[in-house]
Amino acid sequence: MFVVKRDGRQITARIARLATGLHDSCDPVLVAQKVAAGVHPGVATRALDELAAETAAALTSAHPDYGRLAARIAVSSLHKDTLASFSQTVALMWRHANPGNGEPAPLVSEQLAEVVREGYAYDYFGFKTLERSYLLRMAGRAVERPQHMLMRVAATPVGIHGPDVPAALETDP
Known part of the structure; x- marks a missing residue:
């Protein structure tokens, strides 16, 4: 299962990219599936990022690397909202x-x-x-x-x- 953003990219692919190097127990597809369950018409991509970070953070009891994934999602979202310079x-x-x-x-x-x-x-x-x-x-x-x-x-x-x-x-x- 995957969610397609307005620009056509998959949320699963983004979360998987952010999970690179984390323990195998940290499943980006599981996070994306839980995010997809919270999707509603008109949801903003910023809200999807927030939901994905909160979802990953809630899974830290399954493996601590979910906390690192949550931080990566939150930082990636911040980078979208701020200037690089x-x-x-x-x-x-x-x-x-x-x-x-x-x-x-x-x-x-x-x-x-x-x-x-x-x-x-x-x-x-x-x-x-x-x-x-x-x-x-x-x-x-x-x-x-x-x-x-x-x-x-x-x-x-x-x-x-x-x-x-x-x-x-x-x-x-």
């Missing part, structure tokens, strides 16, 4: 307005918005220096984008201290 996201948050009265209500500081706007305005020389000197490489090729490098550096305290969050917070000024 950090700089575009910061700009969007800076331009946020109060939905009630339209007054500016930025979600980030002007300073952060400016740093991100300027920091991502690399000229060719700046980008090539970044690529050559700072981006991690595998087999001679860069394997990360500038925003990946910035996130990696920001996470350095966690890399040093692992799950010791208080120590990581002390390391990061």
